[in-house]
Amino acid sequence: MDRLPSAKIRDSLEQRIVEGELGNGKRLDETELSSFYGVSRTPVREALQRLAESGLADHLPRRGTFVRSPSLSQLVEMFEVMAELECMAIRLAARRATANDIDALEKDNETCRAAVAANDTKKYYEVNARLHGRIYQMSGNSFLAIEARRLHDRLRPFRRLQLRVRGRMEESMAEHDIILAALRDGDADLAMETMKKHITIVGVRFNDLVSSFNQIMGDE
Amino acid sequence: MDRLPSAKIRDSLEQRIVEGELGNGKRLDETELSSFYGVSRTPVREALQRLAESGLADHLPRRGTFVRSPSLSQLVEMFEVMAELECMAIRLAARRATANDIDALEKDNETCRAAVAANDTKKYYEVNARLHGRIYQMSGNSFLAIEARRLHDRLRPFRRLQLRVRGRMEESMAEHDIILAALRDGDADLAMETMKKHITIVGVRFNDLVSSFNQIMGDE
DNA sequence: TACAACGAAATTGTATACCAAAACTTGGAG
DNA sequence: CTCCAAGTTTTGGTATACAATTTCGTTGTA
Numbered sequence: 001m002d003r004l005p006s007a008k009i010r011d012s013l014e015q016r017i018v019e020g021e022l023g024n025g026k027r028l029d030e031t032e033l034s035s036f037y038g039v040s041r042t043p044v045r046e047a048l049q050r051l052a053e054s055g056l057a058d059h060l061p062r063r064g065t066f067v068r069s070p071s072l073s074q075l076v077e078m079f080e081v082m083a084e085l086e087c088m089a090i091r092l093a094a095r096r097a098t099a100n101d102i103d104a105l106e107k108d109n110e111t112c113r114a115a116v117a118a119n120d121t122k123k124y125y126e127v128n129a130r131l132h133g134r135i136y137q138m139s140g141n142s143f144l145a146i147e148a149r150r151l152h153d154r155l156r157p158f159r160r161l162q163l164r165v166r167g168r169m170e171e172s173m174a175e176h177d178i179i180l181a182a183l184r185d186g187d188a189d190l191a192m193e194t195m196k197k198h199i200t201i202v203g204v205r206f207n208d209l210v211s212s213f214n215q216i217m218g219d220e
Numbered sequence: 221m222d223r224l225p226s227a228k229i230r231d232s233l234e235q236r237i238v239e240g241e242l243g244n245g246k247r248l249d250e251t252e253l254s255s256f257y258g259v260s261r262t263p264v265r266e267a268l269q270r271l272a273e274s275g276l277a278d279h280l281p282r283r284g285t286f287v288r289s290p291s292l293s294q295l296v297e298m299f300e301v302m303a304e305l306e307c308m309a310i311r312l313a314a315r316r317a318t319a320n321d322i323d324a325l326e327k328d329n330e331t332c333r334a335a336v337a338a339n340d341t342k343k344y345y346e347v348n349a350r351l352h353g354r355i356y357q358m359s360g361n362s363f364l365a366i367e368a369r370r371l372h373d374r375l376r377p378f379r380r381l382q383l384r385v386r387g388r389m390e391e392s393m394a395e396h397d398i399i400l401a402a403l404r405d406g407d408a409d410l411a412m413e414t415m416k417k418h419i420t421i422v423g424v425r426f427n428d429l430v431s432s433f434n435q436i437m438g439d440e
Numbered sequence: 441t442a443c444a445a446c447g448a449a450a451t452t453g454t455a456t457a458c459c460a461a462a463a464c465t466t467g468g469a470g
Numbered sequence: 471c472t473c474c475a476a477g478t479t480t481t482g483g484t485a486t487a488c489a490a491t492t493t494c495g496t497t498g499t500a
Contacts, residue, residue: 002281003281004281004282004481004482004483005482005483006269006482006483007281029451030451030452031450031451039483039484040483040484040485041452041484041485042262042482042483042484042485043482043483043484045266045452045453046265046266046269046482049226049266049269049270049273050269050270050272050273052270053269053270053273053274054273054274061222061223061224061227061452061453061491062224062451062452062453062490062491062492063451063452063491063492063493064451064452064492070363074362074363077361077362077363077364078363080361080363080364081305081308081361081363081364081367084304084305084308085301085304088301088304141297141300141301142294142297143294143297143298143300143301144297144300144301147301224452224453224454225453225454226453226454249480250480250481251480259454259455260454260455260456261455261456261481262453262454262455262456263453263454263455265481265482266453281462281481281482282461282462282463282480282481282482283462283463283464283480283481284463284480284481
């Protein structure tokens with residue numbers, strides 16, 4: 001699998017954006033990026049076009065391309081949609097999951113729990129993402145899986161908002177437990193209900209959210 | 221609003237794809253397109269990158285860019301997700317709709333009904349799209365509105381599948397009526413339930429679907 | 441100081457020419 | 471007919487040039 005430089009650049013930029021290295025309206029200078037990646041402007045421009053198309057950047061004609069960090073209200077909207085997609089995935093997964101699938105989830109969940117105990121947030125995020133990705137796959141709807149993963153990735157830098165709230169990490173683990181148990185029982189309704197609560201940030205007090213948000217975004 | 225040539229080409233290609241002019245794995249030749257649009261290869265290549273990113277085309281390294289027509293199973297998956305998004309939109313809209321909003325919907329619905337009576341399918345599709353778009357807006361979640369519209373557009377050439385089935389058009393109108401009435405009553409549950417039925421193609425018999433699909437796609 | 445106008449510098453968008461690498465085509469040879 | 475090799479085509483990318491704008495800095499003025 002020999003990917004093209006332009007595709008690699010696109011992915012690298014995506015990663016650097018969602019990891020926060022390039023944040024908050026940062027200008028993506030074509031010549032600067034071409035020297036950074038050691039290529040000419042052409043592949044860089046193509047990468048930027050694709051970033052803009054996928055919504056991670058904003059392209060203003062003859063002005064430049066800028067990292068698009070969603071506003072707080074857009075962020076809430078995105079989480080609202082994410083909750084719906086996760087809900088849908090778990091509902092389908094509850095119908096289609098095999099014992100093997102659920103075992104794999106349990107395993108991830110235990111790894112997650114260990115990460116919480118060890119206070120290893122990096123590990124937690126990583127395994128958590130894998131767990132949710134597994135659920136998307138288990139839904140049996142590959143289009144849903146792709147879209148959910150895309151949105152999940154895009155929300156990654158903001159997901160920690162959910163965990164800033166005191167005790168949220170333990171609560172989150174408890175929700176995972178309930179969801180997995182519901183999956184084993186084939187109780188789609190309980191799984192959905194818990195998942196919606198699990199994802200949504202509506203329950204987070206608005207002030208907490210705004211302050212965390214400003215911390216992440218650099219406040220200005 | 222002076223758009224760039226590359227953006228215009230991208231949109232033109234998108235339109236030509238969803239309208240069916242460029243269908244089913246059609247190769248998008250860079251030099252051919254550049255002479256067609258009277259520009260050099262550069263802006264064409266950028267337009268193709270964006271098309272591929274948005275999922276309307278497939279980009280195979282060093283082989284070319286091809287119109288991506290979803291397989292039948294992918295199509296079912298996409299409609300499944302579409303139903304979920306529409307459901308979500310109508311649920312939110314039921315909470316937030318003003319009398320004015322609903323009046324506008326009623327007006328579109330009447331225009332729709334007239335189009336059905338006159339057997340004017342083109343008009344029907346157009347107004348139907350406007351009506352659904354209005355519901356997305358009414359959800360108050362602009363991110364949902366954008367995503368729903370994007371998927372709606374991508375499914376446009378296949379939406380007629382739903383209407384191929386005998387009597388589906390009248391049934392569809394009846395569903396619109398129920399949804400609007402439910403909106404007026406603030407009955408989100410009824411609106412959602414009807415909307416889900418309205419969008420989903422699961423109810424369509426599989427054979428009907430396959431044969432219609434093959435007709436559209438050129439069968440081969 | 442504040443500010444408006446003007447011009448220089450920088451950046452984007454496209455054109456053009458060119459080339460390497462990979463894929464496709466074609467024309468036998470067996 | 472199948473297989474293989476040479477030639478052709480197409481893509482991905484470099485380098486360069488240049489028009490269209492935007493941005494920035496400076497100057498002149500109130």
